[in-house]
Amino acid sequence: MVAARGRNGVIGAGNAMPWRMRSDLAHFKAATLGKPLVMGRKTYESIGRPLPGRRTIVVTRDPGFAAAGVEVARDLPAALALAQALAADMGADAVIVAGGATLYAQAMPLADRLVLTELDLAPVGDTWFPTPDPADWVEVSREPRPRGEGDDASYDIVVMARR
Numbered sequence: 104m105v106a107a108r109g110r111n112g113v114i115g116a117g118n119a120m121p122w123r124m125r126s127d128l129a130h131f132k133a134a135t136l137g138k139p140l141v142m143g144r145k146t147y148e149s150i151g152r153p154l155p156g157r158r159t160i161v162v163t164r165d166p167g168f169a170a171a172g173v174e175v176a177r178d179l180p181a182a183l184a185l186a187q188a189l190a191a192d193m194g195a196d197a198v199i200v201a202g203g204a205t206l207y208a209q210a211m212p213l214a215d216r217l218v219l220t221e222l223d224l225a226p227v228g229d230t231w232f233p234t235p236d237p238a239d240w241v242e243v244s245r246e247p248r249p250r251g252e253g254d255d256a257s258y259d260i261v262v263m264a265r266r
């Protein structure tokens with residue numbers, strides 16, 4: 104799973120991200136390029152288009168949902184099965200769950216790696232990343248990065264692996 108969270112765990116507000124982080128957009132692109140992305144319908148709508156260089160799978164219960172250039176799955180297991188098939192097709196070594204909060208919560212027990220952008224801010228929000236249980240997850244790397252141009256805060260790129 105790839106996510107950016109504030110110190111307070113906030114990942115979103117009003118179906119958008121409550122910060123401006125140009126550096127993290129670049130990090131997200133580098134972390135996900137060439138891989139299939141699984142995302143909830145609300146996250147897809149907040150982005151508004153399939154991201155180039157990746158394959159997007161939107162999870163929704165709406166049988167009428169369709170969008171150009173994306174695959175649709177009716178539940179998380181179907182989305183992950185489709186993502187694995189696409190990963191094999193693309194030569195990708197991972198499938199990415201890219202949010203939002205409902206997808207992160209459902210996929211947490213299935214994920215084997217968390218790539219977290221931990222922002223040095225604590226915004227007001229309405230969606231949160233589930234707290235990784237230290238009994239299940241160990242931090243394997245933490246790379247501090249300075250606040251760049253177009254960024255609201257400095258941040259750490261943290262990788263956690265399932266124990």
Ligand SMILES: NC(=O)c1ccc[n+]([C@@H]2O[C@H](COP(=O)([O-])OP(=O)(O)OC[C@H]3O[C@@H](n4cnc5c(N)ncnc54)[C@H](OP(=O)(O)O)[C@@H]3O)[C@@H](O)[C@H]2O)c1
Nearest residue numbers: 106107115118119143144145146163164178202203204205
């Ligand atoms: N900071 C970050 O890294 C990050 C990343 C991604 C998103 N976000 C933020 O997170 C927020 C959105 O998160 P969210 O939790 O509100 O929404 P979400 O997880 O993006 O989407 C929720 C929708 O996904 C569908 N869904 C979820 N579980 C399903 C299941 N098991 N089977 C079928 N469909 C399922 C449903 O769509 P239907 O209602 O169509 O059935 C549900 O309403 C936004 O603020 C966004 O900006 C932040």
